[in-house]
Amino acid sequence: MRKRYEVIMEHITVTDEMRRRILANIQSPASPRCGRPTVRKMLAAAACLVLILAGAALLPRSFTEETVIPPVQTTPELTECASAGELSGAVGFPVSDLPVLPFEATEVSYLSLWGELAQIQYLGAEEQAVFRKSAGTGDNSGDYNRYETAKEISVRGNTVTLKGNGGYCLAVWSDGTYAYSLSLSFELPAEQWSELVAAVR
Incomplete structure (x- = not known):
């Protein structure tokens, strides 16, 4: 696999125009390929996952623990x-x-x-x-x-x-x-x- 990769890379030529476009895409915050939107989505997904896991950790206690409601006592006049x-x-x-x-x-x-x-x-x-x-x-x-x-x-x-x-x-x-x-x-x-x-x- 290593030799095949090296052979392929030897045949790839990056022209000055290609290099310019690649650098422009990396530096542009509006570009969908800059990685920032993807990172934001990943961070949002991670935050959602944390919330789900935290909620899941709390749910068993909520459903298994008995809620004790004190009896209502009416004192006659x-x-x-x-x-x-x-x-x-x-x-x-x-x-x-x-x-x-x-x-x-x-x-x-x-x-x-x-x-x-x-x-x-x-x-x-x-x-x-x-x-x-x-x-x-x-x-x-x-x-x-x-x-x-x-x-x-x-x-x-x-x-x-x-x-x-x-x-x-x-x-x-x-x-x-x-x-x-x-x-x-x-x-x-x-x-x-x-x-x-x-x-x-």
């Missing part, structure tokens, strides 16, 4: 009241104490939630009852536990849903204007629930 009468004024509808309880209450607290839901909590020695009333017909108990048993009973013309795990510890109902719920820290048979719900005014 609580207003503590001194009595059922004061609670009625806070929520804008009548609320009465429960006339019948399956235990002796030693402490009672009255709360208005958002000015829309009335809650009365009764505490005994070891027992607890939470009564809620609000405008509308939806379930206002705030109890989303899964129970083994559910039963519907009729009390004063209203359908009452009882929930529990053998006996029943939660009752939810509506009279068409207001929604009610009563939850206990222990279970009772359906018959006793009928008496409790019938006494609610």
Whole structure:
């Protein structure tokens, strides 16, 4: 190969005119053969390649790392009241104490939630009852536990849903204007629930 190259080069003659044109092309920045446009394209391509490689290096982290979004917590607007009468004024509808309880209450607290839901909590020695009333017909108990048993009973013309795990510890109902719920820290048979719900005014 070396000999063939030398033989070919021996037969190539560069005239003065050819030498002038070659030198002019090398020195002219506008010439497409000067190499500058090609260098610019190569530099641009190299820059693009760097960006692509950098992006590729970052992509696996973006897709594999779990993005932790803190849960949004809504704190209810609580207003503590001194009595059922004061609670009625806070929520804008009548609320009465429960006339019948399956235990002796030693402490009672009255709360208005958002000015829309009335809650009365009764505490005994070891027992607890939470009564809620609000405008509308939806379930206002705030109890989303899964129970083994559910039963519907009729009390004063209203359908009452009882929930529990053998006996029943939660009752939810509506009279068409207001929604009610009563939850206990222990279970009772359906018959006793009928008496409790019938006494609610």
